[in-house]
Amino acid sequence: MTLTPELRPALVGSDNEAGDDEVLSRSFFDVLERGEAAWPGFSPANKTVAEVVRSACGDEDPSTWLQGCDAREVWLAAGCIEGLRAALREFDARYIAPLVGILDSTQLDAGRTADVQQRVRAKMLGEGPDGIVRIARYCGRGGLAAMTKVIAIRSAVDLARVESRHPERQPSADDQAVARLVDDGLGPERTAMGIEQRAALKQAFEDAVARLDGLERGVLRLHLVERVSIDEIAAVHNVHRATAARWLTRIRERLGQSTRVVLRDRFALTDAELDSFMRVIDHTLDLSLSRVLEPGMTDDR
Numbered sequence: 001m002t003l004t005p006e007l008r009p010a011l012v013g014s015d016n017e018a019g020d021d022e023v024l025s026r027s028f029f030d031v032l033e034r035g036e037a038a039w040p041g042f043s044p045a046n047k048t049v050a051e052v053v054r055s056a057c058g059d060e061d062p063s064t065w066l067q068g069c070d071a072r073e074v075w076l077a078a079g080c081i082e083g084l085r086a087a088l089r090e091f092d093a094r095y096i097a098p099l100v101g102i103l104d105s106t107q108l109d110a111g112r113t114a115d116v117q118q119r120v121r122a123k124m125l126g127e128g129p130d131g132i133v134r135i136a137r138y139c140g141r142g143g144l145a146a147m148t149k150v151i152a153i154r155s156a157v158d159l160a161r162v163e164s165r166h167p168e169r170q171p172s173a174d175d176q177a178v179a180r181l182v183d184d185g186l187g188p189e190r191t192a193m194g195i196e197q198r199a200a201l202k203q204a205f206e207d208a209v210a211r212l213d214g215l216e217r218g219v220l221r222l223h224l225v226e227r228v229s230i231d232e233i234a235a236v237h238n239v240h241r242a243t244a245a246r247w248l249t250r251i252r253e254r255l256g257q258s259t260r261v262v263l264r265d266r267f268a269l270t271d272a273e274l275d276s277f278m279r280v281i282d283h284t285l286d287l288s289l290s291r292v293l294e295p296g297m298t299d300d301r
Contacts, residue, residue, distance in 0.1 A: 010050035012062050027066035028053070035075025042086040044078035052078045055136040069140040077139040080125060083234065083241075091135075095148045096121050102149055103156055112159060115221075120151045122222060126229075200263065201277065207266075208258035216251050223248065252285045 008021075011028060032049060052074055057065035076094075079087025096117050103113050124147065128134045138147040209217065222233050234244040259281055264274055 007046060007050050010047045011054055024063045024066070027063050031066055031069060031071040031074055034071035035078075038072040039075050039079065039087070039090065041090075042079045042084040044075065044082045044084065044087070048078040048082055049074060052081065052136045052139065055132045056138070056140040065140070070142060073139040073142070073144055077133075077135045077144070080135055081133055083231075085239075091124075092121070095124075095144055099148065099152045102152060108156055108159070112156075116152055116155045116159070118218065118222065119155050120148050122233075123151050124148060201259075201280070203266070204259045204262040205255070207262045208255045211258045212251065212254060216247065216254070219244070219247050220251055256281060256285055 007028075011024070028050065031053070032046060035049070036043065053062060053066060053069075056069070056074065056077075076087055076090060080091050099117055099120060100113060103116060108116065124134045124144075126134065128137060130137070134147065135144065138144055209220065212220065219233060230244055230248070231241050233248075234241040256278075260274070260278055263277055
């Protein structure tokens with residue numbers, strides 16, 4: 001088999017004068033065969049695999065890199081980048097689930113450990129500072145396990161350090177999400193609200209967030225606290241981006257409904273006051289979710 005006009009630039013770059021095309025082609029298709037044999041449950045496109053190889057090999061000659069690479073990692077990385085659910089499940093099972101044992105020494109509780117796992121998953125499936133998806137950058141040389149451990153330990157240490165310095169002031173993930181809603185989402189409306197009104201709104205958001213289920217709170221934290229995109233949220237939870245978009249839409253609706261109930265029942269607002277609050281709340285939620293929700297979402301595939 002030979003490299004097609006589409007595959008070669010994806011593999012070596014348009015300006016790269018790679019070595020012998022026959023050797024490059026043979027090495028690449030050998031990796032494809034070994035990857036498919038290792039993971040028969042999913043099949044990323046050849047072009048995606050080529051792009052992963054180009055990202056992973058860096059300045060090294062791709063022919064040389066291919067001959068010594070771990071085809072399993074390359075195939076898995078390509079599947080994860082394409083959002084193939086079987087690949088994402090394998091990534092979770094092999095690299096995310098084992099982090100529980102590694103994090104035991106940090107003495108994090110189960111909730112904090114789960115938060116760290118989500119952060120690792122989101123970072124590995126997101127772009128690094130160089131614009132390359134981290135799972136592609138570190139695959140092929142046994143680097144996936146090492147990198148997931150490094151990110152996990154750093155996240156756990158940072159969390160423990162902050163909590164040890166300010167144990168009485170360290171907000172929970174839900175507290176941080178509420179703070180983002182109140183402080184980031186209000187914009188100009190914030191300056192027009194009195195202290196009592198802002199306190200009432202914050203309390204209403206806290207109660208509304210508490211009424212969300214575990215999945216919804218996790219998605220809200222990723223979006224508001226970690227600033228994770230819709231595609232990354234979908235990748236973290238092994239779903240299509242349209243599903244993640246519907247989750248966020250549902251969360252927005254539940255937050256709005258719950259906040260209205262809390263404001264009406266707890267603070268005995270008049271209809272006019274409640275309507276005024278709800279205009280601010282609707283604006284806040286729309287502004288908060290507009291960063292990730294886009295028109296034209298497709299159905300689940």
